[in-house]
Amino acid sequence: MTFEQLLGVPLPIIQAPMAGVQGSALATAVSRAGGLGSLPGAMLAPDALRAELTAMSARSGRPFNVNFFCHATPQRERQREMEWRAMLAPYYAELGIDPETVPVGPERSPFSHETADTLEEFRPAVVSFHFGLPSEDLLVRVRRWGAKILSSATTVDEARWLESRGVDAVIAQGLEAGGHRGMFLSRDLNTQIGTLALVPQIVRAVKVPVIAAGGIADAKGVRAALQLGAAGVQVGTAYLLCPEATTSALHRTALTSEGARATALTNVFTGGVARGIVNRIMLELGPISPFAPDFPLAASAVAPLRARAESLGRSDFSPLWAGQNTTGCKEVSATALTEELVHEV
Ligand SMILES: Cc1cc2nc3c(=O)[nH]c(=O)nc-3n(C[C@H](O)[C@H](O)[C@H](O)COP(=O)(O)O)c2cc1C
Numbered sequence: 001m002t003f004e005q006l007l008g009v010p011l012p013i014i015q016a017p018m019a020g021v022q023g024s025a026l027a028t029a030v031s032r033a034g035g036l037g038s039l040p041g042a043m044l045a046p047d048a049l050r051a052e053l054t055a056m057s058a059r060s061g062r063p064f065n066v067n068f069f070c071h072a073t074p075q076r077e078r079q080r081e082m083e084w085r086a087m088l089a090p091y092y093a094e095l096g097i098d099p100e101t102v103p104v105g106p107e108r109s110p111f112s113h114e115t116a117d118t119l120e121e122f123r124p125a126v127v128s129f130h131f132g133l134p135s136e137d138l139l140v141r142v143r144r145w146g147a148k149i150l151s152s153a154t155t156v157d158e159a160r161w162l163e164s165r166g167v168d169a170v171i172a173q174g175l176e177a178g179g180h181r182g183m184f185l186s187r188d189l190n191t192q193i194g195t196l197a198l199v200p201q202i203v204r205a206v207k208v209p210v211i212a213a214g215g216i217a218d219a220k221g222v223r224a225a226l227q228l229g230a231a232g233v234q235v236g237t238a239y240l241l242c243p244e245a246t247t248s249a250l251h252r253t254a255l256t257s258e259g260a261r262a263t264a265l266t267n268v269f270t271g272g273v274a275r276g277i278v279n280r281i282m283l284e285l286g287p288i289s290p291f292a293p294d295f296p297l298a299a300s301a302v303a304p305l306r307a308r309a310e311s312l313g314r315s316d317f318s319p320l321w322a323g324q325n326t327t328g329c330k331e332v333s334a335t336a337l338t339e340e341l342v343h344e345v
Contacts, residue, residue, distance in 0.1 A: 001209060001231075002231070003209065003231045003232040006148060006168060006169060006209055006231070007036050007063060007125070007126055007148060007169075007232075008062075008063040008125055009031070009034060009035060009036045009062065009063055010034045011033070011034040011035045011338065011341075011342050012222070012226065012231065012232035012233060012342070012345070013030070013034075013035035013036065013222070013232065013233060013235060013338055013341055013342060014035065014036045014038060014065065014171075014211060014232060014233065014234040014235070015027060015030040015035055015036065015037050015038050015234075015235060015236075015239055015334070015338070016038060016179075016213060016234045016235055016236030016239070017038035017039065017040035017041075017042075017065065017066075017067030017128065017130075018038075018040055018179060018236050018239070018240070018245075018321070019040035019041075019042040019043045019067075019108075019179075020040075020043060020319075020321075021240060021245055021246055021247045021248075021251065021321070022040065022239070022244070022245045022246055022247075023039065023040075023052055023246060024039055024052045024053075024055040024056045024059070025244040025245075025246075026239060026242060026244040026245050026246075026334055027039045027056060027060070027064055027065075028055070028056055028059045028060045028064075028244075029242075029244045029333065029334035029335055029338075030239075030334050030335075030338050031056075031060045031062040031063065031064045032060060032061075032062060032335065033334065033335040033338040033339060034062075034338065035338045035341075036063060036064065036065050036126060037056075037060065037062075037064045037065065038064065038065040038066070038067050038128065039052055039053070039056055039064065039065070039066045039067065039124075040067050041066050041067055041068045041111075041115065042067065042068055042069040042108050042130070043107065043108055046114060046115070046118055049115070049118050049119075050118050050121075053066070053118070053119070053121075053122040053124070054122075056122075056124075057122055063124075063125035063126060064124055064125065064126065065124065065125075065126035065127065065128050065150070066119060066122075066124045066126070066127055066128075067127075067128045067129070067130065068110070068111035068115065068127070068128075068129055068130070068134075069108055069110055069111065069129070069130050069131050070110045070111045070129050070130070070131055070132055070133055070134040071108075071110050071131040071132075071184075071272075071295055071296070072110070073109075073110060073296075074293070074294040074295075074297060076104070076293070076297055077293070080291070080293050081104070081293060081297070081301075083291050084291050084292060084293055084298060084301055085099060085102070085301055087285055087289070087291050088301055088302065088305065091281075091305050091317070092304075092305070095305060095308040095309060096308070097304050097305065097308055101304075102300070102301055102304050103300050103303075104300060104301075105300050107296055107299045107300055107303065108270070108295075108296040108299070110131075110134065111129065111134045111138060112134075112138075113138065113141075116138055116141045116142065119142070120141065120145060123145040123146070123147065124147060125146075125147060125148065126147060126148045126149075126150060127142050127147045127148075127149055127150075128149070128150040128151060128152075128171070129149070129150070129151040129152075130151070130152050130180065130182045131152075131180075131182055131183075131184045131272075132151065132158075132161075132162075132182075132184035132185075133149075133151055133162065133165055133167070136165075139165070139166070143166075148168040148169070149166070149167050149168050150167060150168060150169050150170070150171055150211070151167050151170065151171065151182070152170075152171040152172075152173045152182030152213070153170045153171065153172055153173065153182070153202060154172075154173050154174075154175075154181055154182055154183045154191070154192055154198070155183070155185065155186070155191050155192075155193075155198075156198075156201050156202055156205045157185050157186075158182075158183070158184060158185050159172065159202040159205055159206050159210075160205055160206060161185060162206075163206040163207065163208050167208060168208060168209075169208050169209040169210065169211055169231065170202060170206055170208055170209075170210050170211070171210075171211045171213050171234050172195070172198050172199045172202045172210050172211065172212055172213065172214075172230070173198075173213045173214055174193065174194045174195025174196070174197075174198045174199070174212070174213065174214030174215060175192045175193055175194045175195070175198075175214065175324075176194060176195055176214040176215030176275075176323050176324040176325060177195075177213055177214035177215070177236065177275060177323050178236050178237040178263070178275050178276070178321050178322045178323030178324075179236060179274055179275065179276075179321045179323075180270070180272050180273070180274040180295075181265070181272075181273045181274065181275070183273065189265065189273065189288075192265075194214070194215075195212055195213070195214040195215050195216070195225070196224075196228070198214075199212045199225060199228040199229065199230050200228045200229055203228065203229035203230070204229075209231035209232070210229065210230050210231060211230060211231060211232045211233060211234050212225035212228065212230035212232075212233050212234070213233065213234035213235070213236070214323060214324075215323055215324055215325040216233045216234075216235050216238075216325070216328075217235070217237065217238045217323075217325045217326070217327050217328025217329075218238075218327070218328050218340070218341065219340060219341055219342065219343040219344060219345055221233075221325075221328075222235075222341050222342065222345050223345055226345065233341075235328075235341060236323065237322050237323040237325065237326055237328070237329060238328030238329055238330075238337060238341070239334060239337060240252070240255055240322065240329055241255060241256070241329045241330055241331045241332075242330075242331070242332065242333060242334040242337055243331070243333060244333065244334045245334075248310070248318070250310060250313070250314075250315040250318060250320075251315070251318065251320055251321075253315075254277045254279075254315060254320045254322075255277070255320075255322060255326055255329050256329070259277055259278070260277055260322060260326040260329075261326075262277065262278045263275050263276060263277050263278065263322055263323065263324055264276070264278050264282060264286075264287040265287060265288065266282045266286045266287035266288060267286065267287075267288050267289060267292045267295075267298065268281050268282055268285050268286045268287065268288075268289050268292055268298065268302070269281075269298065269299060269302055269319040270295050270296050270298050270299040270319075271292045271293050271294045271295040271296060271297050271298035271299070272294075272295030272296065273288070274319070274321060275321065275322065275323060275324070276319050276320045276321045276322055277320035277321075277322050279315055279316055279317075279318065279320055280316035280317070281302070281305075281316060281317050302317060305317040306318050306319075328341075
């Protein structure tokens with residue numbers, strides 16, 4: 001099955017869903033350009049999700065993807081929470097934040113029946129997941145309106161697991177990728193391998209189409225991924241400077257700096273392992289901290305530090321998510337970038 005037959009778009013490009021740095025504007029622009037635009041739903045409350053879906057449906061007129069996380073929310077452990085806050089205490093003091101005012105609570109909810117209720121009204125053509133898949137009853141609901149289902153695999157085992165649960169395509173997320181790693185069967189970082197090694201192995205292991213993600217930033221990268229047997233690509237980092245993205249000014253500055261060449265996997269922002277440009281909190285507490293509570297519980301204690309530091313023009317506590325290849329980041333419209341990605345492909 002071709003990419004177009006599978007997802008209903010002419011170009012073999014999926015704009016990666018990127019929670020926190022884009023909404024319907026970027027997704028609409030990519031879908032209009034002939035790729036598959038993605039709306040990240042992981043951090044949207046039900047009302048915000050509905051508003052974004054309404055905007056997408058009205059403006060795009062083309063197939064689009066809506067993305068959700070489907071992690072198991074861990075039990076909050078008091079001891080671990082206290083240890084984490086103790087690690088952050090010097091920063092609260094430095095920035096004049098009263099630790100008593102720092103809220104406790106997950107900031108990212110997994111895909112649920114409530115979310116499915118909203119989604120059902122809009123019947124998006126594609127729904128993609130990160131961190132595995134939701135329960136079978138939720139998948140049945142999504143399939144009922146004919147949506148194609150995608151999810152990220154970071155290993156051959158995860159790809160096989162996803163195929164056995166009926167996904168329509170597997171997104172092979174190589175180690176180069178920016179943002180959270182979709183890993184869900186193992187926590188061992190040694191299982192995580194680069195796109196060049198991962199894509200052909202997953203292509204061999206599963207029958208469903210494979211979409212390559214991680215480090216793909218230009219038309220040559222797209223061609224290479226297709227050569228490796230991918231049916232299409234999912235590109236995130238390269239879109240971060242587009243005017244349609246909501247990437248903050250501090251994040252944009254970091255992406256265009258020399259420092260963008262040094263990214264690392266870190267868990268200090270959310271508890272989940274994600275790739276971002278190395279900054280102060282990553283250097284001082286990690287990049288991997290044994291004290292960070294499991295995803296997404298680490299996030300609420302860091303959020304006020306980020307907010308206060310950003311108000312002072314500092315990105316010391318901001319997640320500067322980016323992949324290893326920022327050479328494709330350009331301040332051009334998402335339409336132009338999408339067209340460039342498929343130049344002579
Ligand atoms: C800023 C940023 C945010 C991301 N957020 C999400 C997300 O919400 N959901 C998701 O499935 N993947 C997310 N990802 C990962 C992408 O789906 C994809 O794997 C990655 O962007 C591909 O590698 P690249 O960044 O090198 O193009 C994010 C990536 C970035 C850079």
